[in-house]
Amino acid sequence: MRKTIFTALLSLAYAGVMQAQDGKPAAAADAAAVPAEPTAADVGYALGCLIGKNVSAQGLKPDVEAMVAALKDTMAGKPAKYSDQQLQQIMQSHQMTAAKAAGGKNTEEGKAFLEKNGKREGVKTTASGLQYEVLKPGTGAKPAATDTVKVHYHGTLIDGAVFDSSVDRGEPISFPLNGVIKGWTEGVQLMPVGSKYKFVIPSELAYGERGAGGKIGPNATLIFEVELLAIEAEKK
Structure with missing residues (x-):
């Protein structure tokens, strides 16, 4: 039990590291110098920050005091209140409830x-x-x-948040048109080579209730600016 929970904490911290590397660095008014030999307190603080960032990025809003208490008990080797299976059930139930709420909100905002x-x-x-x-x-x-x-594209949510962009990466992408979301398959067929279109794609023509990754929530309406650069010859 203790090993399982500790592994989960390390996974959360690692995900926080990856997110920090991909995104903007956290603002710090007077950033302290990184110690050559971090103390246990330094490591604990770093883990707490990284876990907190990842939890927030997933849209989770746990009771922080309960979370800290569980962390202390786990690190001290005390028996957990719930079994591993029960812990998974709690998180799955919470995620389903949160996804349902987010999906309903996204549906209404998308329609409007x-x-x-x-x-x-x-x-x-x-x-x-x-x-x-x-x-x-x-x-x-x-x-x-x-x-x-072969296209260049810039994808955002209706609030302007960017979730994917070949333009930002500075490199166009090629793909089979029948291997993407329905809105893309339909929309790009309307485009002559050399044109640039803006698409607003309803969730049912995008990722629907399941969403995609951590950036596209359930029932999200998507906006794409797409430039069709070429129709590539079939490889033989």
Whole structure:
């Protein structure tokens, strides 16, 4: 039991390290110099910060006092209040409840955004509910669903938060058009090579109730700016 929980804590801390490396460094008014030989207190503080960041990033809001008490008991070798299986059940139940609440909120906000956006000049809505706007026209061929396309894209949530962007990475990407979310498969087929479109994709044409990773929640409406660079020749 103790080993299992400690391993989980290390996993949370490691995930916090990865997140810190990927994101912006935490602000510190007077950052202390890193000691050449960290003390147990230094290590404890570092673990606490990293675990806290990862817990917050997952949208979890635990009772911090209860969390600290459980950590102390576990590190002291005291028996846990629940078995490993029960601990997993607690977390799964909490995550399901949180996901359901987030999904409902995302659904309502997505509907409101789509309704407002659909009234904007230049925005067209397809029979499936996909919305698109031509940002830059193109004169090339249009791809079929079975084609492999080369694109640049910038993806955000309706609040403007960026979840993925080949533009930010500075490198376009190629993929089979029938191997992505429905909104992409439908939308990119509307584009001539050389054009740039803006798509607002309802959740049912994106990742639906399951969401994707830690950035795209359940029932999230997605926004993409896509530039179609080329239709790639089939490799033989």
